[in-house]
Amino acid sequence: IPCTTNMILVFIPLSYRLSNALVPDYYNITLWPRLSCDPNTGLYIFTGQCTMEFECVKETNLILIHSNKLNYTKLDNMHIASIKSTWLQPETQYLVIQLNSKLTQKHKYQLYTNFTGELADDLAGFYRSEYEEDGIRKIVATSQMHPTHARKTFPCFDEPAMKAVFYITLIHPPGTVALSNGMEGDIVNTTIDGVAVTKTKFEPTKKMSTYLLAIVLQAMTIFIMSLLITLCVQIRIWARRTAIEQGQANYALNVTGPILDFFQLYYNISYPLNKSDQIALPDFYFGAMENWGLVTYRETNLLYDPVTSSNRNKETTATIIAHELAHMWFGNLVTLRWWNEVWLNEGFASYVSYLGADHAEPAWNLKDLIILDDVHRVFAVDALTSSHPLSSKEDSIILPGQISEQFDAISYSKGAAVLRMLSDFLSEQVFVQGLNSYLKHFAYSNTVGDDLWHHLQMAVKANNVSLPCPVCEIMNRWVIQMGFPVVTIDTSTGKVSQKHFLLDPESSVTVESPYKYEWLIPVRWMKSGEVQRDIWWLMEKEGMRRGSVWVLANINITGYYRVNYDHGNWESLFAQLNSEHQVIPVINRAQLVDDAFNLARAQMVSTPLALNTTLYLSVETEYMPWQSALDNLDYYYLMLDRTEVYQPMQDYIKKLVTPLFLYFKNMTSDWTHVPDRHTDQYNQVNAIRMACRTGVTECQNLTTRWFKQWMENPQQNLIEPNLRSAVYCSAMAAGDEAEWEFGWSQFKKATVASEASKLMSALACTSNTTLLERYLSYTLNSAMIRKQDATSVITSVASNRLGQSLAWDFVREQWEYMFTQYGVGSFSFASMISGVTARFSTPAELQQLVEFEEKHRAAGFGSATLAVEQALERTRANINWQQKNKQEILDWFNSQTRH
Numbered sequence: 001i002p003c004t005t006n007m008i009l010v011f012i013p014l015s016y017r018l019s020n021a022l023v024p025d026y027y028n029i030t031l032w033p034r035l036s037c038d039p040n041t042g043l044y045i046f047t048g049q050c051t052m053e054f055e056c057v058k059e060t061n062l063i064l065i066h067s068n069k070l071n072y073t074k075l076d077n078m079h080i081a082s083i084k085s086t087w088l089q090p091e092t093q094y095l096v097i098q099l100n101s102k103l104t105q106k107h108k109y110q111l112y113t114n115f116t117g118e119l120a121d122d123l124a125g126f127y128r129s130e131y132e133e134d135g136i137r138k139i140v141a142t143s144q145m146h147p148t149h150a151r152k153t154f155p156c157f158d159e160p161a162m163k164a165v166f167y168i169t170l171i172h173p174p175g176t177v178a179l180s181n182g183m184e185g186d187i188v189n190t191t192i193d194g195v196a197v198t199k200t201k202f203e204p205t206k207k208m209s210t211y212l213l214a215i216v217l218q219a220m221t222i223f224i225m226s227l228l229i230t231l232c233v234q235i236r237i238w239a240r241r242t243a244i245e246q247g248q249a250n251y252a253l254n255v256t257g258p259i260l261d262f263f264q265l266y267y268n269i270s271y272p273l274n275k276s277d278q279i280a281l282p283d284f285y286f287g288a289m290e291n292w293g294l295v296t297y298r299e300t301n302l303l304y305d306p307v308t309s310s311n312r313n314k315e316t317t318a319t320i321i322a323h324e325l326a327h328m329w330f331g332n333l334v335t336l337r338w339w340n341e342v343w344l345n346e347g348f349a350s351y352v353s354y355l356g357a358d359h360a361e362p363a364w365n366l367k368d369l370i371i372l373d374d375v376h377r378v379f380a381v382d383a384l385t386s387s388h389p390l391s392s393k394e395d396s397i398i399l400p401g402q403i404s405e406q407f408d409a410i411s412y413s414k415g416a417a418v419l420r421m422l423s424d425f426l427s428e429q430v431f432v433q434g435l436n437s438y439l440k441h442f443a444y445s446n447t448v449g450d451d452l453w454h455h456l457q458m459a460v461k462a463n464n465v466s467l468p469c470p471v472c473e474i475m476n477r478w479v480i481q482m483g484f485p486v487v488t489i490d491t492s493t494g495k496v497s498q499k500h501f502l503l504d505p506e507s508s509v510t511v512e513s514p515y516k517y518e519w520l521i522p523v524r525w526m527k528s529g530e531v532q533r534d535i536w537w538l539m540e541k542e543g544m545r546r547g548s549v550w551v552l553a554n555i556n557i558t559g560y561y562r563v564n565y566d567h568g569n570w571e572s573l574f575a576q577l578n579s580e581h582q583v584i585p586v587i588n589r590a591q592l593v594d595d596a597f598n599l600a601r602a603q604m605v606s607t608p609l610a611l612n613t614t615l616y617l618s619v620e621t622e623y624m625p626w627q628s629a630l631d632n633l634d635y636y637y638l639m640l641d642r643t644e645v646y647q648p649m650q651d652y653i654k655k656l657v658t659p660l661f662l663y664f665k666n667m668t669s670d671w672t673h674v675p676d677r678h679t680d681q682y683n684q685v686n687a688i689r690m691a692c693r694t695g696v697t698e699c700q701n702l703t704t705r706w707f708k709q710w711m712e713n714p715q716q717n718l719i720e721p722n723l724r725s726a727v728y729c730s731a732m733a734a735g736d737e738a739e740w741e742f743g744w745s746q747f748k749k750a751t752v753a754s755e756a757s758k759l760m761s762a763l764a765c766t767s768n769t770t771l772l773e774r775y776l777s778y779t780l781n782s783a784m785i786r787k788q789d790a791t792s793v794i795t796s797v798a799s800n801r802l803g804q805s806l807a808w809d810f811v812r813e814q815w816e817y818m819f820t821q822y823g824v825g826s827f828s829f830a831s832m833i834s835g836v837t838a839r840f841s842t843p844a845e846l847q848q849l850v851e852f853e854e855k856h857r858a859a860g861f862g863s864a865t866l867a868v869e870q871a872l873e874r875t876r877a878n879i880n881w882q883q884k885n886k887q888e889i890l891d892w893f894n895s896q897t898r899h
């Protein structure tokens with residue numbers, strides 16, 4: 001065993017990055033996973049052989065290859081100068097081979113290895129996943145190489161720029177199906193060491209990065225297939241047998257063709273592979289992974305059950321498929337050189353996922369929804385001083401943990417917002433032209449962000465687009481500095497200015513920016529009801545007077561910034577909203593609400609001004625403005641629903657939402673039809689949810705009746721799938737023990753994952769505190785609530801106004817158990833802490849939290865460490881906010897409802 005000694009004293013700098021002296025050409029890999037555990041060791045393992053060929057580009061006598069948790073049984077230097085010593089360096093995850101003489105530049109070498117690895121259930125590398133179907137336990141061997149786990153499967157140069165060709169062979173039990181990036185080639189039945197096996201050899205991959213490799217093998221998997229004639233691409237969707245038989249994969253199959261067609265046109269490059277496999281895994285930690293040619297998904301993200309799933313589930317499926325397929329070109333064909341620019345890969349795929357899904361579902365208005373789902377989501381995070389820039393320096397992202405941290409809302413959602421802005425100010429045609437030349441030029445190789453800016457700049461030149469300065473100078477300000485600006489337009493003086501927007505007025509930024517937190521801002525605007533054609537750039541041009549009516553900036557929120565106005569202009573905008581609101585584009589109506597509420601939090605406008613933006617909602621029927629308002633009012637509920645403001649606030653919102661409720665009642669002919677428009681379907685849910693929550697009797701009778709009908713005939717749930725979450729919750733809140741027990745039994749029986757999760761959160765809606773306490777206690781018993789769901793149940797109970805203090809007491813009482821069960825490495829543990837403390841806004845609550853923190857400080861808070869700190873900080877900010885705003889808010893609500 002050559003690779004276990006570490007006795008030779010050689011000084012190797014502890015560098016986590018490869019040296020670039022050696023460049024791989026191809027890997028020839030055979031893997032044999034054992035799907036039953038070794039009775040002696042209790043381990044599931046796989047064995048493997050790998051021949052790799054690489055070229056020496058810089059003389060060296062040291063070979064560094066990534067390898068993590070693999071045991072070597074043989075290592076052979078076919079054609080390599082003689083080996084002096086070899087060892088494993090676990091900290092840097094290297095297999096190190098020291099040679100007696102130097103390798104020669106421009107020569108090719110091969111290395112042959114035999115190795116053993118554990119097929120653990122750790123969701124990393126080549127791993128094992130178990131699930132139950134029809135009461136039978138099943139095992140899937142699957143993989144997640146991204147971002148740094150290929151090295152746990154075979155020895156390799158595991159960096160995205162080390163592209164190579166992969167020849168994969170899998171050995172598996174006869175009767176199971178093996179899949180990989182390439183199409184299955186030879187499949188033969190044979191015996192190895194007396195064991196009958198099937199050997200599946202795959203067509204070689206294209207030249208690609210290690211993190212995009214995928215291997216899946218599974219018994220009982222079946223698929224549905226279609227051939228996309230225009231592309232000559234075979235499309236297959238794989239899932240559990242029952243899911244396929246119930247038609248749950250049909251929707252994915254139907255949208256994949258159009259989405260691939262769209263991207264082929266958009267990129268102006270044919271789909272680079274001859275097949276597209278997508279597989280739903282019953283137990284998958286991530287949302288989805290864009291392995292080239294074999295995309296893996298969590299079941300809820302690929303499958304859509306036409307009988308029980310909602311249109312929300314359907315949209316999720318379409319947009320996630322589009323996101324992953326967008327990567328087949330941007331990310332897979334052309335790959336960023338290093339993980340410091342994850343944002344460009346993920347932001348791009350997130351942006352164009354709306355375009356691809358829109359092509360498959362043109363009636364849905366999907367392109368607008370990026371504002372709610374990405375822009376608003378990330379505005380909230382990016383307005384804090386704890387935010388960070390999109391891009392980091394290459395040498396600051398080295399450790400695997402640092403690499404994983406890059407995959408956050410900033411990368412995905414801000415990345416998408418900033419690229420959408422770029423496409424808008426260049427025009428889509430110029431953007432796409434630059435993109436095409438970038439993809440063609442760098443196909444099968446790697447880039448840095450500047451390469452994209454360079455190709456866009458060439459398109460700018462070719463089309464004579466006028467910009468205040470080169471693309472890269474504009475973009476650097478958005479990419480290299482964190483946060484975003486608020487543009488303030490004073491229409492009385494004509495003065496326009498910008499400022500870094502920070503949600504907490506008392507916070508200040510300590511990180512310096514080379515651009516001093518100033519941005520080059522493309523402003524699209526509207527004057528007195530007319531959209532102006534030109535864009536003006538805020539550091540270049542000033543002077544903006546209102547003239548006769550009003551000015552509105554950031555039309556359709558194509559720019560990544562907020563806008564504030566002088567009081568007179570706000571008033572004119574309100575007058576417009578209250579007279580003929582359609583004159584203002586729907587996205588901007590949503591934005592006026594969101595900007596005003598956030599500017600009020602930052603003390604840049606008054607709180608009554610923010611509340612005034614909601615007045616016109618009594619005549620608004622569109623989804624986006626309503627959703628925007630409800631998202632913002634959620635904070636008011638959290639802060640004020642246990643105070644004297646609660647009832648006046650309920651009365652006001654009830655008054656606003658009643659017309660909406662009646663509007664949908666009428667549109668659906670007394671709730672007998674599903675609205676045609678996708679966004680109406682969403683807003684119908686808002687109408688029912690808020691009408692029932694604020695005590696509209698007709699709504700409560702309706703949901704109670706629907707739920708009763710289901711209770712009387714449990715075999716037949718006639719409740720419209722889109723409405724189920726809202727109806728279950730409202731019926732549970734209005735009902736008592738009988739409703740709860742029924743909901744519980746249905747939850748335990750549910751076979752479709754999305755249905756179970758709807759019931760699970762609805763059970764926390766009950767108003768019976770004894771039931772809430774019982775539900776909390778179930779989280780201690782995994783036979784009642786599965787361990788993976790426990791923290792989410794506690795969070796749901798805490799989000800119920802009556803359950804808040806119960807959940808907090810429960811967590812404190814059971815702290816030791818919680819901490820040992822979930823404290824280490826569990827992401828949901830942190831969100832449980834945020835959840836149970838979300839309402840904290842009184843000095844007494846702060847005191848409890850401080851005592852809690854002191855009591856457990858010594859033992860620590862594991863993965864919730866940051867969450868506990870943020871909870872303390874947020875509670876203090878909430879106390880301030882309440883003290884400043886409560887009376888004013890109470891007066892405002894009272895003034896609206898008294899007459």
Ligand SMILES: *[C@@H]1O[C@H](CO)[C@@H](O)[C@H](O)[C@H]1NC(C)=O
Pocket residue numbers: 028029030051167
């Ligand atoms: C890969 O290895 C197999 C046997 O291990 C061999 O038959 C095949 O020729 C090899 N392919 C390449 C491209 O080296």
Ligand SMILES: *[C@@H]1O[C@H](CO)[C@@H](O)[C@H](O)[C@H]1NC(C)=O
Pocket residue numbers: 047048049073074114
């Ligand atoms: C390497 O693995 C293959 C397949 O498991 C086996 O046939 C071969 O004997 C192994 N070689 C060594 C030296 O262990």
Ligand SMILES: *[C@@H]1O[C@H](CO)[C@@H](O)[C@H](O)[C@H]1NC(C)=O
Pocket residue numbers: 043045070071116117118
């Ligand atoms: C690899 O070797 C270590 C140390 O001997 C052992 O603990 C581990 O179980 C081995 N792994 C496999 C998959 O055989």
Ligand SMILES: *[C@@H]1O[C@H](CO)[C@@H](O)[C@H](O)[C@H]1NC(C)=O
Pocket residue numbers: 174175187188189198
């Ligand atoms: C291999 O064996 C399996 C199970 O016995 C059988 O279903 C399959 O058709 C065989 N394949 C070939 C290529 O003979």
Ligand SMILES: [Zn+2]
Pocket residue numbers: 290323324327345346349
């Ligand atoms: Zn992605």
